[in-house]
Amino acid sequence: MSKKKTYEAEDFSHHVTSMGTYFAIFAALMVLTALTVWVAFQDFGSLNVPIAFAIATVKATVVVLFFMHVIHSPKMTAAILVGSIVFLGILFLLTFSDYLSRFWPMA
Amino acid sequence: MSEHADTAHPALRHHFDDLNQQHAAGTLGMWFFLVTEILFFGPLFFTYALFRSGSLDPSFQNAFIAASHHQNITLGLTNTIVLIASSLTVALGVYFAQTNKKKPLVLMLVLTLLCGVAFLVIKGIEYNQHFAHHLFPGQGFHWDGAPELARGGQMFYILYFCMTGLHAFHMVIGIGIFIYILMRAMRNDFSSDYYVPIEVSGLYWHFVDIVWIFLFPMLYLIDPASKH
Amino acid sequence: MTTDAIDSAQTPRHEEGTNYINAEYGLLSWLFTIDHKRIAILYMISVTALFFVGGIFALLLRLELMTPQGDLFTSDTYNKLFTLHGVVMIFFFLIPAVPSVLGNFILPLQLGARDLAFPKINLLSWYLYVIGALMGVVVMLLGGVDTGWTFYTPFSTTYSNTWVVPTVLAGFIAGFSSILTGLNFIVTIHKMRAPGLTWFRLPLMVWALYGTSLIQLLATPVLGIALLLIAVERLWQVGIFNPALGGDPILFQHLFWFYSHPAVYIMILPAMGVISEVIACFSRRKIFGYKFVAFSSLAIAFLGFLIWAHHLFVAGISVYSAMIFSFLTMFVAVPSAIKTFNWTSTLYKGSVSYEAPMLYALGFIGMFLIGGLTGLFLATLGIDIHVHDTYFVVAHFHYVMVGSVIMAYFAGIHYWWPKMTGRMYPEWWARLAALLVFVGFNLTFFPQFLLGYLGMPRRYHAYVPEFQVLNVMSTAGATILGAGYLLPLIYFVWALKYAPRASANPWGASGLEWHTPSPPTTHNFEDTPTVTWEAYDEKAWLKEAEKNV
Ligand SMILES: [Cu+2]
Numbered sequence: 045m046s047k048k049k050t051y052e053a054e055d056f057s058h059h060v061t062s063m064g065t066y067f068a069i070f071a072a073l074m075v076l077t078a079l080t081v082w083v084a085f086q087d088f089g090s091l092n093v094p095i096a097f098a099i100a101t102v103k104a105t106v107v108v109l110f111f112m113h114v115i116h117s118p119k120m121t122a123a124i125l126v127g128s129i130v131f132l133g134i135l136f137l138l139t140f141s142d143y144l145s146r147f148w149p150m151a
Numbered sequence: 152m153s154e155h156a157d158t159a160h161p162a163l164r165h166h167f168d169d170l171n172q173q174h175a176a177g178t179l180g181m182w183f184f185l186v187t188e189i190l191f192f193g194p195l196f197f198t199y200a201l202f203r204s205g206s207l208d209p210s211f212q213n214a215f216i217a218a219s220h221h222q223n224i225t226l227g228l229t230n231t232i233v234l235i236a237s238s239l240t241v242a243l244g245v246y247f248a249q250t251n252k253k254k255p256l257v258l259m260l261v262l263t264l265l266c267g268v269a270f271l272v273i274k275g276i277e278y279n280q281h282f283a284h285h286l287f288p289g290q291g292f293h294w295d296g297a298p299e300l301a302r303g304g305q306m307f308y309i310l311y312f313c314m315t316g317l318h319a320f321h322m323v324i325g326i327g328i329f330i331y332i333l334m335r336a337m338r339n340d341f342s343s344d345y346y347v348p349i350e351v352s353g354l355y356w357h358f359v360d361i362v363w364i365f366l367f368p369m370l371y372l373i374d375p376a377s378k379h
Numbered sequence: 380m381t382t383d384a385i386d387s388a389q390t391p392r393h394e395e396g397t398n399y400i401n402a403e404y405g406l407l408s409w410l411f412t413i414d415h416k417r418i419a420i421l422y423m424i425s426v427t428a429l430f431f432v433g434g435i436f437a438l439l440l441r442l443e444l445m446t447p448q449g450d451l452f453t454s455d456t457y458n459k460l461f462t463l464h465g466v467v468m469i470f471f472f473l474i475p476a477v478p479s480v481l482g483n484f485i486l487p488l489q490l491g492a493r494d495l496a497f498p499k500i501n502l503l504s505w506y507l508y509v510i511g512a513l514m515g516v517v518v519m520l521l522g523g524v525d526t527g528w529t530f531y532t533p534f535s536t537t538y539s540n541t542w543v544v545p546t547v548l549a550g551f552i553a554g555f556s557s558i559l560t561g562l563n564f565i566v567t568i569h570k571m572r573a574p575g576l577t578w579f580r581l582p583l584m585v586w587a588l589y590g591t592s593l594i595q596l597l598a599t600p601v602l603g604i605a606l607l608l609i610a611v612e613r614l615w616q617v618g619i620f621n622p623a624l625g626g627d628p629i630l631f632q633h634l635f636w637f638y639s640h641p642a643v644y645i646m647i648l649p650a651m652g653v654i655s656e657v658i659a660c661f662s663r664r665k666i667f668g669y670k671f672v673a674f675s676s677l678a679i680a681f682l683g684f685l686i687w688a689h690h691l692f693v694a695g696i697s698v699y700s701a702m703i704f705s706f707l708t709m710f711v712a713v714p715s716a717i718k719t720f721n722w723t724s725t726l727y728k729g730s731v732s733y734e735a736p737m738l739y740a741l742g743f744i745g746m747f748l749i750g751g752l753t754g755l756f757l758a759t760l761g762i763d764i765h766v767h768d769t770y771f772v773v774a775h776f777h778y779v780m781v782g783s784v785i786m787a788y789f790a791g792i793h794y795w796w797p798k799m800t801g802r803m804y805p806e807w808w809a810r811l812a813a814l815l816v817f818v819g820f821n822l823t824f825f826p827q828f829l830l831g832y833l834g835m836p837r838r839y840h841a842y843v844p845e846f847q848v849l850n851v852m853s854t855a856g857a858t859i860l861g862a863g864y865l866l867p868l869i870y871f872v873w874a875l876k877y878a879p880r881a882s883a884n885p886w887g888a889s890g891l892e893w894h895t896p897s898p899p900t901t902h903n904f905e906d907t908p909t910v911t912w913e914a915y916d917e918k919a920w921l922k923e924a925e926k927n928v
Contacts, residue, residue, distance in 0.1 A: 060249045061242070070239040077231055081224070084372035096368040104361045111242045111357045113350075120569075121182055128186040131597045132193040134684050139197060139633045142688065142700035143206045150698060165902070166494035166571075176496040176570040183562050183596055191600035194634050198608075198619065201630065208625055289615040302618075302625035309617045313608070 059116035069110045076103045162345050174347040181351045185358050192317065192362055199310050199369060202303070214303020217296045218311075219373040221286055223277060227371035230273050231363065237266030238360045241353040248346035253339065256349075260333040263356070267326045274319055281308070288312065311370050318366060321359045328352045398801065398898040413498035414901055419484035420799070421505050423792075426480060427868070429471040429512055434861065436464035441823075441857040444850045449841035457840035458525035459541065463515075465528030466546060470553045471512045473780055474642065477649035478595075479508070479560050481791045482588050484799055486564060488892035488899065489582050491573025491908045496566040504559035511553035518542045518549065527838065529639070532620035532631040536612040544613055547606040554599045554606075557645070561595025564588050573891065575910035579673070582890050582914055583659075583666060586673040587652025590680035594641045594648070597684070602638030605631060629694055636687035644683045646780055647747075648676055650787030651718055654740050657790050658722050660888040661737035662729025665915040668721040675714035682711045692763045701760055708758035715751050719744060734886070735809035739790035742817045743783050750778030753828065768838075771831025774824045782820050789816065789867065794888075796871070797881030801898040804874040808866065815863030822856025889915045 080099050088095055109115040114122055160170050167173040205212040244259035285293035288309045294301040332352050335341065341349060399416045409417055439460050443451040452460065483501065487494055495501050518524055524546045526535040535543050568589050572581070608619055609631070618624020620631045659666045666672055688696060688704040722744055731737070753775040756762050766772065789812075796804050826849035831837075835846050842850070884893035891910070895903055 058249070061246065063243065063246055066239060066242045066246065069242075070235065073235045073238075074232070077228070077235065080368055081228060081372065084368065084374070085376045087374075087376070092374065096372065100365045100368055103364045107238060107357050107361055107364070111238050112354055117178075120179070124182050124186060128189045128597065131684060132189055135190075135193060135601065135637055136197055136200070138685065138688065138700075138704070139637075140201075140206075141703060142629070142633070142691075142696040143201060144697075145699040146697040148697065148699060164498075166492065166496075166498065168907070172570060176566050179569055180497060180562060180566045183565055187558050187562070187596050187600045190597055191604055194601050194604045194637075198630065201627075202625075207627055211625070288617045305617065306619070306625055309611070309619060313611060 211303035214300035218304040218307035422479045433467035441854040459523035492571040507556035514549035561592035565592040583655035584652035590676040598638040598641040605634035640687040641683040653791035657740040664729040667724035678714040705760040736794035738813035743786040746782030769831035770827040774827035802878040812866040819859030
């Protein structure tokens with residue numbers, strides 16, 4: 045009986061992230077949290093929301109890549125994550141296509 | 152199955168060929184579960200975006216700012232730090248499991264649980280303050296700001312309670328999972344070749360953390376310096 | 380390598396006669412089983428029960444509609460009847476039927492796996508289903524719910540005086556059952572395929588279940604949150620969906636249909652998978668254009684997420700948005716047509732035989748054609764405004780969900796019955812039932828296209844007298860259809876004890892499930908098989924097998 049497997053088990057990584065990396069990531073998240081609060085008290089006009097959202101996204105990405113080990117995981121993992129955000133994006137985009145054009149004049 | 156009965160790890164389930172397959176399946180399963188979670192929180196984020204953007208009622212933009220001024224930024228910030236710290240302890244827990252260090256592993260799991268409980272206690276204090284200020288939506292809602300912002304203000308608090316409530320519910324589940332993981336860790340279940348249950352539970356915990364990373368600026372930091 | 384497979388099929392090394400059914404005895408051995416095959420049987424029993432509950436509601440509706448006056452029920456009772464019919468049939472029958480019954484049983488067998496990736500979660504998923512279904516039954520006993528299965532706001536949140544909150548919670552719980560099933564399937568397909576079973580050697584049923592699982596994971600949570608928000612709005616009297624309080628009722632419709640349009644594909648995709656298997660088997664040919672059929676499953680799963688607002692054309696959404704959704708909806712017709720053309724081409728020059736599963740499959744193609752094409756009518760903005768909320772819509776989605784999905788479910792149950800039970804079924808009776816279902820179904824629902832086109836609105840218990848002839852035809856058809864559905868229940872129960880025993884591969888079909896004994900042993904395969912052949916192309920294996928018979 046052949047031992048060859050088709051399932052993607054070789055995709056499982058036993059990579060060990062060092063303690064130093066984890067603490068560095070934690071420090072970075074703390075700095076970004078401080079930045080989140082500081083930025084909120086500044087006025088960038090219409091950029092307020094995009095900036096807050098961008099910082100939160102950076103924080104989330106850092107957590108995903110290092111704490112959740114996506115950086116050392118098979119590409120499939122990142123694809124799943126991006127894929128689900130794409131579908132959430134579809135929900136946002138197509139639903140807003142209704143709300144944002146609802147009061148447009150009819151041609 | 153007989154072919155690997157002699158070498159089988161005690162944690163290997165009968166329907167897998169080896170631990171590698173079992174681990175790969177477990178991790179992939181959690182990632183697909185997080186897909187569902189993203190689409191579970193997602194519509195609430197959409198609803199928030201819809202109302203806050205004022206697409207339906209422009210007064211909601213200012214109402215959301217005014218309502219968020221009732222939020223306690225210090226408590227929100229404390230909770231953010233508590234949660235990120237708990238994510239660190241979970242990550243370190245995986246590290247100590249991978250390196251066969253049982254005592255630090257147990258310590259990290261205990262710290263994670265303490266952070267989780269601390270988060271819920273602080274959240275409870277906040278909820279208590281909201282109740283005291285009649286900010287819980289529904290019949291008892293009382294708005295002391297500009298009356299034309301009352302509807303939007305209430306909408307903010309509906310979303311606030313839905314989003315933080317759902318998040319807190321996930322925290323409770325997470326604490327339950329980590330109590331189970333802690334018990335198994337104390338029973339010596341984990342080692343460098345069998346730690347994936349910690350990793351998988353950690354993925355869930357980090358996800359809940361990420362949700363909060365977004366909720367914090369959305370619910371506490373809407374133009375805190377403005378005068379609305 | 381192939382000889383190993385034959386060994387495991389023909390000469391089980393187990394004690395002779397041990398299989399998953401008689402491996403253990405007693406009710407508890409079933410209620411606490413983690414064997415995917417036993418869980419599939421549990422699902423089969425429970426969805427069948429709920430199918431007949433939903434069917435009784437349907438029959439009561441048809442009885443009321445025999446006469447133009449609302450003489451049998453009050454309008455309130457009628458509202459509750461069609462709501463319960465919809466809720467039961469969609470959430471507790473159609474969504475779980477093909478994936479949770481047939482998929483659960485067949486998927487690990489087709490992959491050469493010993494079980495699904497997470498057997499305990501599989502059992503949990505059944506319990507969630509049962510809890511949801513029991514809540515639904517309690518709601519019926521308490522007096523029902525009258526919002527329609529769509530729970531539209533603000534009626535459901537502000538005005539209805541019925542049991543809305545328990546019903547949406549029942550749907551919520553059933554939703555989680557569906558999510559967990561999808562999760563289990565998708566991980567199993569990724570990680571538990573037998574050696575040599577590459578993606579393009581998978582049976583098309585597996586591709587279909589993969590697409591289904593994606594939808595279950597991506598769409599169901601959105602329904603979950605929409606239903607929770609209904610409960611929140613009702614319990615605390617707040618106004619997320621109530622315009623009087625600054626909310627938006629159409630927001631609910633967006634969230635609801637973001638799930639409920641793709642949900643149609645949760646029903647139809649695995650049904651299409653069944654049809655691919657049955658057509659390949661009874662035409663004795665490889666499926667024409669395998670890769671096209673495989674990828675069209677994924678295409679349908681994806682496109683299904685872009686088109687939900689075709690249910691909202693007259694709800695008050697933006698005209699511009701409606702045009703986009705109308706346009707996008709047309710695209711789903713492409714992968715659906717690819718499948719239909721490929722099935723038809725497979726029949727061409729195939730040596731077709733007409734066993735009961737094949738009769739259902741051929742019925743499916745015809746019904747799906749009508750259901751799908753009338754879907755294009757409804758996707759067209761101008762026509763939809765004319766026929767929305769009429770019986771045209773009712774007829775359209777019954778052609779897809781009953782005419783197609785339930786036909787495929789029956790095709791699958793007959794096709795895999797020998798594998799599941801180790802017994803054949805009475806072929807003559809089965810063909811008769813297939814004929815009754817086909818005739819009864821068309822007589823029930825074709826007149827409804829005409830009624831809808833003439834302007835008869837749905838969801839009313841009374842109508843103008845000139846619609847009576849067509850309504851009587853419809854009710855007569857429903858009676859035949861009911862008989863067609865009852866007949867299999869009777870002969871399947873009979874077959875459990877009296878039908879002749881089935882061999883490992885009674886149809887001469889392809890697919891790894893036929894490499895196990897009928898019924899399979901608890902662990903499916905004594906040795907994990909190695910696959911060296913392309914999908915639906917096991918001539919070598921079959922020749923070998925024939926020699927041994
Ligand atoms: Cu649709």
